[in-house]
Amino acid sequence: MNVLTTLRRLTGMNLARNTVELAVRRRMEATGATERKAYVDRLDEAELRELVELVVVPxxxxxxxxxxxxxAVAFVRQRLDEGSRLVRILSVPCAGGEEPYSMAMALxxxxxxxxxFMIDAVDISAACIMRAEAGVFGRNAFRGRELSFRDRYFTWSGDDELYRIDDALxxxxxxxxxxxxxxxxxTARQYDVIFCRNLLIYFDEPTTAAxxxxxxxxxxxxxxxxxxYAEVPSFVRHGFSPLPHRQAFALRKDIKRSVAPEQATASAAPALASLPARDRRPAPVAPRPPHANRANASASATSRPVAAGDESLLTHARKLADAGKLLEADAACREFLALQPESAEAYFILGLLAETTGKPVDAEAHLKRCLYLQPDHYEALCHLALLQEQGGNxxxxxxxxxxxxRAFQRQQPQ
Structure with a gap:
């Protein structure tokens, strides 16, 4: 059994090899296994579930x-005002219940x-579902300045320093x-509102389409x-249109377009796939930006012409990254920059490679250089925002x- 391939299939995530190997080592230690081949040969459904729990850490x-x-609340109220008797909401993945409970409190x-209203909440992790059903949270679940909802909907347990959510919710x-x-x-055939945030960023393009x-x-x-917010372009490419809710990143089906059937049934495969976020542990590499949407790029991003062979070097760097050859991809990017020192795209790829290899300081420096050259580089802005969020800023x-x-909105066809 190929453990990496199996876990990618079970989770749908473009998991990094080192993430899977770390999970295998931890389970081998927990089970007392001393030889990797023997452990893999004995993998059953129960042990695979344990591995899934380790690679999917929300x-x-x-x-x-x-x-x-x-x-979402405004949309629900509009639905009810128009005569709906019951509004159906889905949260996937729901992690430890933070998102569906937040929606219930907001309503x-x-x-x-x-x-x-009714809310269905789904997650691939059995441990997450157990924690969500318990409705018990520690201090880390309450962030920001506005925490008055905690007094309204939670009971404090001083003995274990935990907050238990109201039974009515x-x-x-x-x-x-x-x-x-x-x-x-x-449980519903169709939902009025679906939350699916910071999941597709871990999928390659075929899995995202599916x-x-x-x-x-x-x-x-x-x-x-x-x-x-890093997933909006993927939805737009596959039959959705953004709604004008500031920083809500809401979309609806585009009635003028539909998702191609061949995209819906495509099988998952490793790719230079997605913008990483901090909701789940793996840090995959992002998709290539759609150059056609860069019409409004700053003039500072304009650089001297390069020969076709030079441009192919950057394409080669992306292919190396697709194949997991990160050091070679890094070298190809730097070789390209020696020929084209003002390439925002090369710095963008270097930033993704640095983060994937666990070098957030280098990643931040490369992404900032990318934005200096192209201030409205949407993917770089998203990526840098996630790094800042991870760092607590x-x-x-x-x-x-x-x-x-704002950059994404400007790049949409008028």
Whole structure:
């Protein structure tokens, strides 16, 4: 059995080899196995679940990116005003329940009657579902300045320093284990609102297309989907249009387009796939930016002409990164920069390579150089925002997110 391939198939994530090997070593230590081949040969369904838990490690908090919840609440209230008796909401992946509980609290605060909505919450991790069903959170789940909801909806347990959520909120959410790529997603045939944030960033392009096709199938024709800000371009490429909610990153189905069937059924394969975020541990490499959407790039990004052979060197660097040959890809980028020292794209790829190899300081320096050369480079803005968020600099992250939102909006066809 190829463990890397198996875990990629089970999770749908473009997992790094070192992430999987670390998980294998940890499970070998836990089970007392001394030889890797013997451990792999004995892998069964139960042990594979243990490996999945190790490679899918979520980190989230309540009311993360609050604008998304405000947009969703406004949409739910509009639905009810138009005569809907029950609004159906899906959260996937739900991690430890932070997102669906936040949505329920936001609806309660808006005066929406509990019987007027239902929330399904799905995650591939059994441990996450158990934690979410318990509805118990530590201090780290409460971030930001506005924490009045904690007093309204949680009970403090001084003995174990944990907060337990109100039973009335828990009753409005149904948790279940499942995958976005196969099986049932929740209990409804179609949902009015779907939260799917910071998951697709870990998928390669074929898997992203398949996941979006699944989400489209479960979303009502006039429904709303909330994405992570680094994922909006993927949704737009596959049949969705952004909605004008500032920094909410909401989308709807584009009635003029549809997801291609061949994209929906494509199998997953390793690729230079996605912008990393901090919701889950692996740090994959991002997709190539769509150059056609760069029409409004700053004049400072313009650089001297290069021969076709020179440009092919950057293409070669991307292919090396696709193949996991990160050192060779780095060398190819630097060789290209010797010929083309003002290439924003080369610095962008160097930044992604640096982060993938665990060098956040270098990654930040490369991404900043990219933005100096091309200030509205959408992917670089997203990536740098995520790095700032990881480093605890929430103010800088918020500024970069706002810049990314404006850059993306400017790049859309009028």
């Amino acid at each position: 980190e989230s908090w309540l009311f993360r990116d609050a604008q998304a919840f405000a947009a 309660f605060d808006a005066g929406v009657k509990p019987q007027s 828990r009753a409005r959410i149904r948790f279940g284990q499942g995958s976005i790529l196969e099986g049932e997603l929740g 996941a979006i096709a699944r989400l489209s199938e479960y979303l009502a024709s006039d429904g709303m989907i909330l994405a992570g 929430s103010r800088a992250a918020a500024t970069l997110k706002a810049r990314a939102a």
